[in-house]
Amino acid sequence: MMKTIDLTPLYRNSVGFDRFANLLDNAFRAESAAAGYPPYNIESLEDSKYAITLAVAGFTQEELHINVERGVLTIRGEKEKVEGKNYLYQGIANRTFERKFNLADYVEVTGADLENGLLKINLLKVIPEAMKAKSIAINGGSPSSIENKEEVIA
Known part of the structure; x- marks a missing residue:
């Protein structure tokens, strides 16, 4: 429980x-x-680049759907039932699935590739200029130049 x-x-x-x-x-x-299906990896490639790789053996590109909505990445695989097959044992899990990943702020999906049964989704964290750290220069004025500025202002 x-x-x-x-x-x-x-x-x-x-x-x-x-x-x-x-x-x-x-x-x-x-x-x-x-319930752990399909298995996946999440890896950090560089400072702001990430990848999610799902093991989707048996699925074609047309059977996989990737959607991003309100910060949630959803990967859905839809397999159609094949009629007329009489399996003695079926260990290959060709079943419909849906996996969701919550994306952090400013993380965008930049692309996806399907190769050798692995679906790789590329992610990039793009921080807006307004949110990046800034270096502030310190003005190196002498005390007399500061007093002169005050006199001009007054």
Whole structure:
């Protein structure tokens, strides 16, 4: 039996953290629902580049759908039932799936490739200029030049 965590105190005692609380809540729910299929890797390639790789053997490009909406990346694979096959054992899990990943602010999907049964989704964190750290120059004026500026202003 899975325990549930009550996030009500977080909502009650904070303002503006709704998205964070929703991320936690969704993470706890998704972990039990996903059941580990399909397996995936998340890797950091460089400072601001990432990749998610899913093992989707048996799926064609037409059977895979990638969508980004409100900071959530959704990968869906839809396999159609093949009639007329009589399996003695079916170990290849060609079943429909849906995987969701919450993206951080300013993370964008830049592309996707399907090769050898691996779907690789490329991500890039693009921080706007207004949000980047700035170096502020210190004006090196002598005290007398500061007094002169004050006299001109007055």
